[in-house]
Amino acid sequence: MLRALVFAFVPSVVLAVLPAQNSTRKIRPAPGELAAKVGNAVPWRADVATALREAKEQKKPVFWYVPAVARSPMDRKPEIDRYLRGGPFSWPSTIDLLRAQFVPVAEIAKGDLAKQLGLVRNQFLEPGYVVLDGDGKVLAKVDQITTLHPEWFEAPLRTLVGAKADGFPCAPALREAWQAYRAGDRARAAALADAVLAQQPAAAVAAEAHWLCGAALCRDGRRSEAVARWQRLAQELPDEPLAWKAALEAEGHGPFGHGFEDYLPLPAQALAAPPVDGSRLPGVYSEAELWHRSVAFLCSLDDGDGVVRDSIYDFGGTDSLPNVHAAVTCLVGEALLAAAAAHDGKQRELPAALRTRVEAFLARIRANLQADAWVALSDKDEIVWARAYALRFLAAWQRHRGGADELRPLWRSGVGALVALQPETGVWFLEYGNPFAIATALQALHGARQAGVDVPQENVDRGLRALAMNRTAAGAFTYGHTPNGKPRATVEAAAGRMPLCELGLFLFGGSDAAKLLAAVEAGHRHHGLLAAVRKYDDHADEHGYGGFFFWFDMLARTEAARHLADAKDRARLLQMQRELVLALPEFDGCFVDSHELGRAYGTAMALLCLDACR
Secondary structure, eight states: OHHHHHTTTSOHHHHTTOOSSSOOOOOOOOOOTTGGGTTTTSOOBSOHHHHHHHHHHHTOOEEEEESOBTTOOOSOHHHHHHHHHHTGGGSHHHHHHHHHHOEEEEOOBOHHHHHHHTOSTTTSOSSEEEEEOTTOOEEEEEOOOOOBOHHHHHHHHHHHHTOOOOSSOSOGGGHHHHHHHHTTOHHHHHHHHHHHHHTOOOHHHHHHHHHHHHHHHHHTTOHHHHHHHHHHHHHHOTTSHHHHHHHHHHTTOSTTTTTSBOOOOOOHHHHHSOOBTTTBOTTSSOHHHHHHHHHHHHHHTOOSSSOOOOOOOOTTOGGGHHHHHHHHHHHHHHHHHHHHSEETTEEOOOOHHHHHHHHHHHHHHHHHHHHOOSSOTTOOSSHHHHHHHHHHHHHHHHHHHOOHHHHHHHHHHHHHHHHHTOOTTOOOBSSSBOHHHHHHHHHHHHHHHHTTOOOOHHHHHHHHHHHHHTBOTTSOBOSSOOTTSOOOOOHHHHTTTHHHHHHHHHTTTSSOHHHHHHHHHHHHHTHHHHHHTTTOSSBOSTTOOBGGGHHHHHHHHHHHHHTOSSHHHHHHHHHHHHHHHHTOOBTTSOOOSOTTTOHHHHHHHHHHHHHHTO
């Protein structure tokens, strides 16, 4: 039954061809005919040159949407393009704004003009946009857009052309319904929207009302009902841009269902300040506010069965996605346990309604661990994360809430499942054996042992030997496993993974305090390399860094710093980590690195970093 629920919201076109056994095949279906129309209500010009000529004649600025740049290392270009086309470029007021005040054009950045404007690989991270006057002068440039909100998206554009905003951009007849949604009363929002529909409004208003009802259902964990509502919209009003958006979401391709779009209230600074690195907004929220907003976001992504499915990370093949979802959900659960716990004699200030949602979500996650039906047992490419992070979740539960005797059966089965994945070589693996998978497994087993659970020493010893084989004399660890015991890696390229790998050895006496400190400091010294590619979804520079390593390495560096022997070093490096995290929230108070891994993953990892920095 649970396994059926896990796959209930995977697009049917994927299910039809999903491999039945371990495979690295990536099945990425295209949207259907109606969904493929998203974004086409914007009157895109043929190319930038044409748009510039028209802009000069009409004395309007050019809005150049840049879906990609030449030779970009981004893997999921079609997906991020759909997010923008299905997000702001499907929103009625944004469409009207671009039509009336700009000359819009969508074109991949390439050639001399792109170089002149800095729209090149590793300088401009898609998706983004540039606003130009008729002479080609840059009026605004925004890249790295990963969080979508119509009010935020329109704010700088309205400022440029002097078009006054009137609060949240919506149909006047639906203003009260949207106010209820934005206040968190989604049931009332849907009821008010249905009341507007009963009055048989114009097609555009009806489409927005249907969309709002689907959004409210989705964020309340009633995904199947939301999909049905969006399908109804697509069928009844197929000529409306929001119907195309609804079709995209119903098929599982859209930004809303994957957590990249919402409509919640924003602080004035988010609307007044020019965007920094796309969606990033540092220095606006206190740490307490980040916890509150991030926890609310994580709870809104529960599909109603205790699983978060926003991630589309399929490097291990499409059949690995259930294991990715299980792993991310365990990290989310660990973050929620931290949020609900008392620290330093104080409870984190979560409203009662939100605390109720947290507890219900945590209960469903724990039930999933007991059933073990949410993982794809036939797939081996990503299951190590599901197994290791399940142990982390259990360790956090026992640390915060006790219940060792009650958890013992889960501990035994969890440890057994993780050690069963280890081959005789000792090399735990994802799509391939590597030191950071070994270190992750060892860290999880150490947590189990600390909780009083029996962990087979032979598995630990095999893992330690395998991990040590990948360490150079300078303390760098190879990216893949080195079976011949002759590792080659530079500290510059390995600095991101060094703290995790050194910690894996250190926890079981295979390293010492000086080496652990050196690893953490190397991570900080070369942090800029990791930060520069944070929003790419693949390996992006000459060192092999990619966005999907950012929060993974940040959490490892934070947890390694907690084990430093010297109190001054520990305090100094944890404070540095805390400052890095607090500079990274998106404008809505959540976090992300690679869009492929998803905002639930990024947000959970950021909260775990903040918790470990206490």
